[in-house]
Amino acid sequence: MNLLPPLLIPRHQLTLALHESQTKAEVYDLAVVGGGATGLGVALDAASRGLRVVLVEADDFAKGTSSRSTKLVHGGVRYLAQGNISLVREALHERITLLRNAPHIAQPLAFVVPAYKWWEAAFYGIGLKMYDALAGSAGLGPTTFLSRSETQSALPSVQLKGLRGGVQYWDGQFNDAQLAVALARTAAREGALLLNYMKASRLLFTQGKVTGLACDDVLTGKAYAIHARCVVNATGVWVDALRAQDGQHQHIVAPSQGVHIVVEAHFLPGSTALMIPKTSDARVLFAVPWLGKVILGTTDTPRDDLSTEPLAFEEEVDFILREAARYLRVAPQRSDVKSIWVGLRPLVKPPDDESENTKGLSREHTVLVSRSGLVTVTGGKWTTYRAMAEDVLQKCADSGLLPQRQGLTDHLPLVGAETSSIAMQPLSAPQGLHSYGSEQTWVQQLPGHNVFLTGGLSEAMVRFAARYEYAVHVEDVLARRSRLLFLDAGLAMQLAESVGRLLREETGLDPDVNGFLKLAAQYQL
Template sequence: MTQDHTPLNTSRADLLARLEEERTYDLAVIGGGATGLGVALDAAVRGFSVVLVESHDFAKGTSSRATKLVHGGVRYLAQGNIALVREALHERTTLLRNAPHLAQPLAFVMPSYRCWESPFYGVGLKMYDALAGSAGLGATEFLGVQRTLQCLPTARPDGLKGGVKYWDGQFDDARLALALARTAARHGALLVNYCAARSLVHDAGKVSGVLCEDTETGKAYKIRARCVVNATGVWVDALRQQDSEATHRPVRPIVAPSQGVHVVVDREFLPSDHALMVPKTADGRVLFAVPWLGKVILGTTDSPRNDLDREPEPFAQELQFILGESARYLRRAPGPSDIRSIWVGLRPLVKPEDDDGNNTKSLSREHTVLVSRSGLVTVTGGKWTTYRAMAEDVLDKCFEKGLLPGRPAGGTVRLPLVGTPSGPVQHRMCDPQGWHSYGSEEVFVRDLPGAAASLGGEVTEAMVRFAARFEYARTVEDVLARRRRVLFLDARQAAAAAPDVARILQEETGVDPGLEAFLRLTERYVALPGK
């Protein structure tokens, strides 16, 4: 059967009209990040009636702030977590196949400045290849000095002994989240962003729904559901606590947030299609320099953080770490004035019973699924690469607890996401224009008014109109941070494009697109800590 590539309209009036209907859903999902969207898609594909609400925009939090890597986890292999690595390598292949316009293989090079580094890390990476098996993306290679510098032309040549090249994947996280949402909608799910879950509904001590509120109008909606999933990432404990208070059953917090900082600089600092990876820096952390959409991402840190700000800011020592370590490996290291954007993600790491949350590097990256006595299903932890496997585990738990009738899994293993082209894909993840991210829908975008009218930051008028009509976009931030990635690539460029984007959005939606709030936000993405 030929796939229909015609985009579905995401008129907010229509979405809210459906939300207001009197009905009982099989499944209500709270949280529109990678995990919640994955659960909604899997359940919809199995034929369940599904509703998902998100208090902000889809992927507003952690799920748009990843290091943009689809990976098995080299450092998890070093920790001895073979099961997690094997699962992630399998899911890596699945993701690359199901969304080839949004994910692609990427070669990484570890430069060696000590004689023991290449053989030591090379052996580990050969094991990485072996675990991947037929799902491997390319064989690990040992490189000499000249070949290493060909792959990483701006690496420091002084003392270079060679390097090791291996393969992983890269993706556009926010646009993948959007593809999950839109694919779930194609399978009948109702997804509404800017609709906050204010409280859970309990009947006879059991969770039976959600009270939510349209944050644009303040109008309240009551959702009835046989099963409710709490997929709110680092914020899951707040909803668990609310459930606990309603049922008078105390709960222990399970999330230890970890902060990851990313610094974006111009491509001149690493003019290559290969990424640089340092497996062990001066303090034991990993350092990446990853080419992405015409820029280079430097990161990432792993620092405990107790507050749960929606727009967390980097600590001064984190920026010093990234720039300082970059200077050890790049011939010309970027300084503070070279930074185009700084963004921070909070990872929802799951802490064991005896953990105080102060050493997040030692915490597991595996996910956890819990079911409270009231029937609230909570999922947290994990990582982007394994979102699909996490969704299957959530539904298995729902079946096990009798919250939903069991239905076979596997429907998402070979499920092309919205936009997947029917033919071969020319990988262009390093292309700043980003047309590749529309996949089969590029033709629809180019047919809209203003396809050639550039607004700056590789954004056209047609892209804004497409975002408003077919991609749930409501604000300037939605467009410039997540439908297009300008804020994450160059915050000043995003600020320059914002007024025109706001004008077009207001024409399309008729609501305030939040221009002033976005301009204030752009200042935070270039503000250096301590200033």
């Protein structure tokens, strides 16, 4: 198979391209603000349609919510219970599309719901059979009823007292930050210009219409003006800040905090996930094998502030550990937590809604076009990022901001997806060279491919991140190009100096080692 080499992305060339477009007063078709799942999806979709696209992100790609998900590509079993059939059907279609377009990043995963009451297996099994029916030919595997011994075999560490059996069903799992970077790189291959660490400071207007962005390069302090026919605000929980510049002061987002705890794999050995459909507060709890560890979560707690690094509340940590203890024979303690991370979900707030109950708020996405032409998109979830992007571009076309063109991303493989000759490993296995898919050969050709720092991270992987994956800071590498900060914060801190040295060699920029060490301390209990 003839594989293209990775697209080299030196920072100075990206800013030079932006400077040249500013000097020539060139006008982009589309300027996207926000480098999370939604913004990157919009940029890729638009670029694949032949539009001239620029995307700016104030921090690193997927710095916020998009790197802090539960790592599930799913139709949404709980949405089915709420009767939201259309959302589930759309998500199930997008689930199989994502698994097809990025098999090195997203894979099927078996889940087991243990039954401790006589009615639970039948009750949940019927609902999950409906889930299968909605998936149709896009299903990943049939729902099956398990005996007590079969449930124990699938979940070796499950609590046996009172166990009657279980139900197994299938959904998907992925590496969210890796997918974000793959979207950025695929969009760049399609001709888009994407810049992380480029802050959109204000909107530009001409005769009352939004016509571009004033941006500041976070790394150099230089200012740029971007002119575009259409501007999309895809900043997640922060969309209201940009809307306020457009004179729109009603908040449309009610942030909800989700906490995840990571423990060693022995608490849930194997490659099957545990799903508890109804916790003591009527939420869903997952225990998911991921990259050699186990993720426990998540919570759903309203909060008013919009910190880029929100901290877990003590009661959230206690809740997760307490619920896990009900279903695992050996319950993890606070001392067993290797990393803890928090994300803010951008839940769409109905007009004049003052409710603090986020479970009742919409998980669907919303696309709005203001009188000035600012397009805002928020809500949704990772699984439906591609469908969200299509909806955004359709709204732009319907509003006369962009031309009507057919979308192409339904069958557009992402970089690294040419994996027919690559041995795949499940995402429950530790992150390694296999996670690069068809690009692992290029990693092996870089200096230091046999020099491993620890945690499965080689010097070549750091160099690859700097040359081809937009990485600038230690945090970019240890939090998102590799996921070590999210897996073992203490170990990540030990590698900071070594990674910083390699990044400085590659980029000539300050890798911000001290900033990372301060951040990583917040990921420990």
